[in-house]
Amino acid sequence: MSILKSREAQLALAIAILTAGIALRFPAFVTPANLAGVFNDTSPLMILAIGQMIVILTKCIDLSVAANLALCGMVAALMNGAGVPLALIVPAVVALGAALGAVNGLLVWKVGIPSIVVTLGTMTIYRGTIFLMTAGKWVNAHQMTAEFKALPRASLLGLPVMSWVAIALILLFALVMTRTALGRAFFAVGGNPHAAVYTGIDVGRTQCAAFVLSGALAGLVGYLWVARYAVAYVDIAGGFELDVVAACVIGGISIAGGVGSVGGAVLGAIFLGVIKNALPVIGISPFWQMAISGIAILLAVAFNASQSRVKGRIILKPAEA
Amino acid sequence: MSILKKALTTAALATALMAQSAMAENVKIALVVKALGIGFFEAANKGAEEAAKELGDVDIIYTGPTDTTAEGQIEVINSLIAQGVNAIAISANDPDAVAPTLQKAMERGITVISWDSGVAKEGRQMHLNPSSSALIGNTIIKLAADHMPEGGDVAILSATSTSTNQNVWIEEAKKVLPNYPGINLVAVVYGDDLADKSYREAQGLIATYPNLKAIIAPTTVGILAASQAVTDAGLIGKINVTGLGLPSEMAGAVESGATESFAIWNPIDLGYAATMISYNLVKGTAKAEPGAEIPMGRMGAAKLDDNNEAAMSDPFTYDKSNIEQFKSIF
Numbered sequence: 049m050s051i052l053k054s055r056e057a058q059l060a061l062a063i064a065i066l067t068a069g070i071a072l073r074f075p076a077f078v079t080p081a082n083l084a085g086v087f088n089d090t091s092p093l094m095i096l097a098i099g100q101m102i103v104i105l106t107k108c109i110d111l112s113v114a115a116n117l118a119l120c121g122m123v124a125a126l127m128n129g130a131g132v133p134l135a136l137i138v139p140a141v142v143a144l145g146a147a148l149g150a151v152n153g154l155l156v157w158k159v160g161i162p163s164i165v166v167t168l169g170t171m172t173i174y175r176g177t178i179f180l181m182t183a184g185k186w187v188n189a190h191q192m193t194a195e196f197k198a199l200p201r202a203s204l205l206g207l208p209v210m211s212w213v214a215i216a217l218i219l220l221f222a223l224v225m226t227r228t229a230l231g232r233a234f235f236a237v238g239g240n241p242h243a244a245v246y247t248g249i250d251v252g253r254t255q256c257a258a259f260v261l262s263g264a265l266a267g268l269v270g271y272l273w274v275a276r277y278a279v280a281y282v283d284i285a286g287g288f289e290l291d292v293v294a295a296c297v298i299g300g301i302s303i304a305g306g307v308g309s310v311g312g313a314v315l316g317a318i319f320l321g322v323i324k325n326a327l328p329v330i331g332i333s334p335f336w337q338m339a340i341s342g343i344a345i346l347l348a349v350a351f352n353a354s355q356s357r358v359k360g361r362i363i364l365k366p367a368e369a
Numbered sequence: 370m371s372i373l374k375k376a377l378t379t380a381a382l383a384t385a386l387m388a389q390s391a392m393a394e395n396v397k398i399a400l401v402v403k404a405l406g407i408g409f410f411e412a413a414n415k416g417a418e419e420a421a422k423e424l425g426d427v428d429i430i431y432t433g434p435t436d437t438t439a440e441g442q443i444e445v446i447n448s449l450i451a452q453g454v455n456a457i458a459i460s461a462n463d464p465d466a467v468a469p470t471l472q473k474a475m476e477r478g479i480t481v482i483s484w485d486s487g488v489a490k491e492g493r494q495m496h497l498n499p500s501s502s503a504l505i506g507n508t509i510i511k512l513a514a515d516h517m518p519e520g521g522d523v524a525i526l527s528a529t530s531t532s533t534n535q536n537v538w539i540e541e542a543k544k545v546l547p548n549y550p551g552i553n554l555v556a557v558v559y560g561d562d563l564a565d566k567s568y569r570e571a572q573g574l575i576a577t578y579p580n581l582k583a584i585i586a587p588t589t590v591g592i593l594a595a596s597q598a599v600t601d602a603g604l605i606g607k608i609n610v611t612g613l614g615l616p617s618e619m620a621g622a623v624e625s626g627a628t629e630s631f632a633i634w635n636p637i638d639l640g641y642a643a644t645m646i647s648y649n650l651v652k653g654t655a656k657a658e659p660g661a662e663i664p665m666g667r668m669g670a671a672k673l674d675d676n677n678e679a680a681m682s683d684p685f686t687y688d689k690s691n692i693e694q695f696k697s698i699f
Contacts, residue, residue, distance in 0.1 A: 074577070076576060085572070089569065188617065188619075188620065189596075189622065189625075190621030190696075191621075273565075277593075278597050278621070279564055279590075279593050279594075279597075279618075283562075283563075284564055288565075324569060328570045328572070328574070328577075329577050
């Protein structure tokens with residue numbers, strides 16, 4: 049327990065040091081307004097990282113999150129164009145995202161294809177579907193209603209709605225992962241699949257549930273993304289699935305499954321978010337930016353790997369973890 | 370299905386042949402586009418019709434495949450050769466694949482030029498570029514300068530740092546900076562043509578340069594993302610976002626005032642110029658050879674370089690006055 053706790057504390061410390069370092073070069077970065085902006089900008093990454101974490105816990109990986117996000121975002125934009133009220137669009141895209149996630153989940157569960165292959169395939173299929181729906185055309189700001197674009201940026205108690213959505217989901221999933229049978233099942237399935245079967249947990253079904261959750265979150269972020277950037281086209285969030293996986297890995301979630309926490313995923317996302325937001329303002333050559341992001345990821349992973357891991361297999365960890 | 374298609378083609382050919390005998394003296398110019406049903410090319414056809422009206426003795430045959438394939442264009446070119454058109458002006462789906470068929474057309478005495486998207490040198494007499502790197506570089510700076518009479522800081526938001534055309538345009542833009550006293554280029558940043566990264570880079574520019582008056586984004590993703598970032602920061606009227614974009618995509622930004630004006634090639638002018646050049650080459654009033662100047666009516670003259678390529682004009686500027694007209698076109 050103390051080891052896991054300290055790992056998150058160490059990551060939080062690393063973020064604090066990073067932020068302080070940035071502040072030395074660009075003091076305005078640490079103003080509360082800017083930090084709130086960074087948090088808001090990182091919200092989609094945090095939400096997706098939570099979904100990805102659950103999938104990774106079950107020894108799977110979901111590479112189709114960004115494509116799912118893009119497809120749901122495009123559907124949201126098209127529904128908006130067709131005059132569907134916003135109160136219907138949001139549940140509809142969450143349901144669509146969950147359904148797309150279920151496609152991944154069922155292929156993994158019922159057909160038994162490795163998740164990396166399944167989601168590589170659906171990733172392309174989902175992007176291709178957007179192209180089929182739109183023939184490559186963009187949905188632009190002036191084709192969206194003001195209400196559609198306003199929701200994520202509407203301010204509530206000083207923070208935009210998008211940030212509040214992220215905060216609510218972090219709290220919800222922290223509770224689900226530690227206090228519900230399903231949440232514990234995700235850990236059990238990844239930690240020791242055989243033991244999980246003996247305790248009466250259906251491994252395939254639990255993995256499928258993880259994909260459905262990841263898909264539903266991607267669907268929600270699809271709407272938030274399209275509304276925030278006020279544009280929908282085939283390539284939105286291109287390559288974002290790698291950021292999501294990177295956030296999880298930085299957050300100490302074991303790719304081998306069974307180890308991880310909501311807090312870790314969120315901190316991993318924030319770590320990447322701080323780097324992404326800081327690079328444009330600290331005046332580093334753009335030619336270096338990609339290399340710096342990569343080095344930061346590798347350092348964080350190496351740091352995690354060098355941490356003493358719990359030896360042996362974990363079936364169920366204490367609920368406080 | 371294929372029988373029906375053949376019958377239709379025969380009927381179309383017969384009609385065309387009859388039309389040919391009816392107006393034997395008219396110059397028949399075929400405008401071959403990448404695919405039918407694309408707003409950009411429909412607009413180019415409008416320009417071609419305008420040129421035909423001005424010239425009087427020209428028939429425009431606007432044609433192309435139903436999807437953007439080189440095979441489809443080859444079929445179309447073959448049928449145009451059979452129809453005995455005087456000139457083919459093509460925007461090619463593939464520079465090399467269509468070249469042999471176009472060579473065949475030239476052997477039959479048909480004038481062949483390419484426009485917009487070029488054909489390999491051996492497959493055409495000349496190529497008309499919508500604009501040139503130098504003209505684009507100058508235009509993007511001018512767009513920013515036009516709206517900052519007192520001068521000030523500007524920054525460029527590009528696509529990827531390795532994008533060839535973007536880098537050439539930025540180089541050309543830097544070259545003309547001395548012609549715009551008071552305009553101070555403070556940064557060139559790269560949004561990688563990703564909406565989220567471009568948005569963050571624009572936010573970074575706004576935070577880093579408090580005196581920033583304009584963001585120049587010569588890329589469609591970047592200009593949209595920067596407009597959104599400026600709108601969200603509540604800086605409409607303080608920071609003008611400009612660059613290259615498509616009217617259909619930029620209509621919202623122009624409406625909100627985040628973008629005063631932006632530029633892109635005008636497809637109507639392009640169709641017009643391609644028709645004028647084809648006509649002059651058919652009539653023999655000009656020859657397609659390096660250094661030649663071919664008249665393009667109201668668009669001036671196209672000066673050919675060593676590769677028999679010419680640039681039409683400055684990119685066309687769009688603002689509040691004409692965005693409504695063009696946003697439904699392309």
